[in-house]
Amino acid sequence: MDKILRINMGPGGEPAYKTEPIGDFAGLGGRGLTSAIVSKEVPPTCHALGEENKLVIAPGLLGGTTGAMTGRVSVGCKSPLTGGIKEANAGGQPAQMIARLGYAAVVLEGKPAEDKSYKIRISADGVEITSDPGLKMKGNYDVVDQMKQEYGDKIACISIGQAGEMKLSSATVAFTNMEQRPARHAARGGIGAVMGSKGVKVIVIDDSGTSMRSAKDPEKFKTANRAFVAGLKKHPVTGEGLPAYGTNVLTNVVNEAGGYPTFNFKTGRFAGAASISGETQAEMMKSRGGQVTHGCHRGCVIRCSGIWHDKDGHYLTKQPEYETVWAHGGNCGIDDLDVIATLDRLDDDYGIDTIEMGATIGVAMDAGLAEFGDGEAAINLVKEVGKGTPLGRILGSGAAVTGKVFGVERVPVVKNQAMPAYDPRAVQGIGVTYATSPMGADHTAGYSVTANLLGVGGTVDPLAPAGQIELSRNLQYATAVIDSVGMCLFVAFATLDQPETFQAMIDMVNSFHGLALTADDVVGLGKKVTKMERDFNARAGFTKNDDRLPDYFKKEALEPHNVTFSVTDEELDSVFQDL
């Protein structure tokens, strides 16, 4: 994993590729590497859909190893949604395979002069780049089916659906899971539009003939990994809650806490929550022959993903995640898991961020395009996106554009990116993360829900400003590290609460790479990555005014706690004062 694969899509001549040594980027992986390359090589004021932008796909530092939870992939670029730097993250199979092929990153550069659709196959034999007009405007499921027919059953795919081809700002990049289905998405920030702008429909990864990457100190690595896995199994969230109910275990928790954004962030509790909770979802999945406890990539020991069957017992989509259930459910007043699963499947097939799309439909409902609670209307709205009608293009451009076009004032976005499933008034720590993350409103960037609601990593009153700044800051740095190692963020539940599990994670990195990093070094890496990202955004024109929630969160009190977001602007500006 000491090479970078650069694929130049144009405009001069046919697409071409070259490999080069990792060079100055050595020691970086995942988000650390994507942000370093984007920060160094992409002009911050360039057009996100222009030839100067780059799409960087990078496994983490432990990608392609036997280490548990190391199958995440980072995708970086300048975001067409936020206008700032973006790292979006997914599970699935491709990361491990890219790593085993020896690539620290695959970088798509330039863009073709003509509107073509390319497939790229990356294997131990090299890289093939082929124009394939037949792929145009296919959904992700059809694209992957075609690739399996052409290249066999051992491949993994990275693809875009219609949304990416239309260059919509909610477009995702899809990664196939263990069953070779395009159900894991690096979803946020419109990165699929960047892939679409480069004319790349699908990247096929074939790691035949490669083997697991080997550690510098195999024995120590094995020991550390074993301790790490034991720690994950021991913790109640990663060992019990997530495997049993998936991420949707959160619905009842957050709703009970009064922080469940309902009806486009108008109230904090949804009367229909029980109908769409993780507990209900698990029951339904079991009764239909779906699979509740399942990993999204090999090497996962938490196994919070799952397989959703429709009423007839046939595969429809992966188990909808908590964020999706919320975005298409409570936020739109919809309490029907079959409707939500249908929306999830449509989103995955068109390649749309479910959070952005659910938030957008909430705004559209406020604009009068549909009634809150009308599941059929919501499905029809998402289908408009797939068809690329003018309405679909509006919705597919995200909540901010939809609000602008329909004159809606209450739009829950930061840096133009829609907020996820925690109301920042009732979970003020996550509000700090939404406001200040270089990524825009992003819960994964610093998941303060831990101490705010779950009692993980300490306890901080979610309804008051005290302690939220430090909480969010520490989590943002820690997350940048986890995203760089290529681990699933959920390891944080255990590493925050169990010092020995945190140490085991460090030991894994050290023994694999022959390093001697300390906990302080780890924080240092998190700061370094965050600083690069904030620096990029500053050069792109971001100011502290961009590190703010929309005004109405400070003015409209949220039921049931009757609370407004009360962290001050000055406090928000202090989050990164040590950078």
Place this chain on the structure above:
Amino acid sequence: MDKILRINMGPGGEPAYKTEPIGDFAGLGGRGLTSAIVSKEVPPTCHALGEENKLVIAPGLLGGTTGAMTGRVSVGCKSPLTGGIKEANAGGQPAQMIARLGYAAVVLEGKPAEDKSYKIRISADGVEITSDPGLKMKGNYDVVDQMKQEYGDKIACISIGQAGEMKLSSATVAFTNMEQRPARHAARGGIGAVMGSKGVKVIVIDDSGTSMRSAKDPEKFKTANRAFVAGLKKHPVTGEGLPAYGTNVLTNVVNEAGGYPTFNFKTGRFAGAASISGETQAEMMKSRGGQVTHGCHRGCVIRCSGIWHDKDGHYLTKQPEYETVWAHGGNCGIDDLDVIATLDRLDDDYGIDTIEMGATIGVAMDAGLAEFGDGEAAINLVKEVGKGTPLGRILGSGAAVTGKVFGVERVPVVKNQAMPAYDPRAVQGIGVTYATSPMGADHTAGYSVTANLLGVGGTVDPLAPAGQIELSRNLQYATAVIDSVGMCLFVAFATLDQPETFQAMIDMVNSFHGLALTADDVVGLGKKVTKMERDFNARAGFTKNDDRLPDYFKKEALEPHNVTFSVTDEELDSVFQDL
């Protein structure tokens, strides 16, 4: 003119009004007053369609007097299009009447809780505010007709069409002209959407019983006015070119200079220019019984506006201005003045900025929604806006949103506002103004075309960067003053070239208000206004990155001169270094 009329539209209770002394704002008029009130009273980060925004309508310092050219009106607010401060400017009758009623400004504040449509009548007897559901979604022409039926023939109207009600970012505020037609528009920056957000459909001004404002020194004022008028009559642009052909006299000039943006800013010369030139237009108007030389407000001595008749000799719209003829003409490859006049009428009726709409259709044509040159398609696209279809709402939201929704990279905007009819590569001085004006891309903010192309106020080579910064800076300050006095910007042709005409203008202000301003004081006022505006934008989050043209103007060479925009970023940042 020592009072401010404040009309509070809600949300608590019924709309109400109060008058108050001008107080701290004394000495300011027009743009100086609108920008001062917005800067002081509107939170820069508020939502432009929210209750904290204010719409300020202000005649100039010489409004309501017998002074020539003093009928302009400024409308200020936070712009929904740019997100910054906005002053848009129009002719027509209302400014003089508001001034004679004693109001330095009419300020719309708050917004109603419910979606209602109000008419407001302002007369010497006071203010009536009435909800009138029948006004909903009427075009400007129908609104004015209804108001004339209700309030008689002596009124003037300030109204919005469907676009303003839909809160679209290209919506204008319409002002009736001398024939009581809603053909003069404060057009830029979506200010009509702000009026719409406040539920105000029309403001009827009735100045019955009032008289001309009287000067402190009537004799001196009369003498100065006479000298001023003589200066305007003497200058070839204001005395000959504009009255003979209207503003469209520029088509041949700018096209010949190779700076006429054609096919969405792809080339600098339009083969069909002769068919839509001012000379051709004047011939057609004469042959159909239209009127070529005509003032847009009483007291105009340049008389560059006109009345356009259709093929059957019936009134259709005012004489389309140069900017409109370009935006709907050359920029879209359309060379048919009847098509352009039809588009002008639709724009005026729906209440849409013709520049923004023409630029938007150019972008839409690049997106493949219509062919360049297809007039019927252009008419249908504008009709979509009036109907409020999803496509219409996209287009009505302006060029930047349209580019985003359709994934078009080449979008000619600064601060999200579309560029007017001069390509900044071939008229580099106007490029400096586009980039740096607090208003976004706005030719009127510092009309460097004077020295770049017209030999007015000196000569600066339009194709090279030398001298452009100073040229734009000086014009931006001077313009802020003219906009504050309430004079038509076209007086600048004469005041730039003829020192005695400039002095006559200062003498008018001094003799009317009993002041002793010098030329330096005048520049000082221009700086003061500009500084307020830039300060508002900085507080709203603007940085020097916002003072840039889109990258492609620096990279794509423009035919026929094969020139790129070559003023450096550092030079742009020096425009306001003395503030």
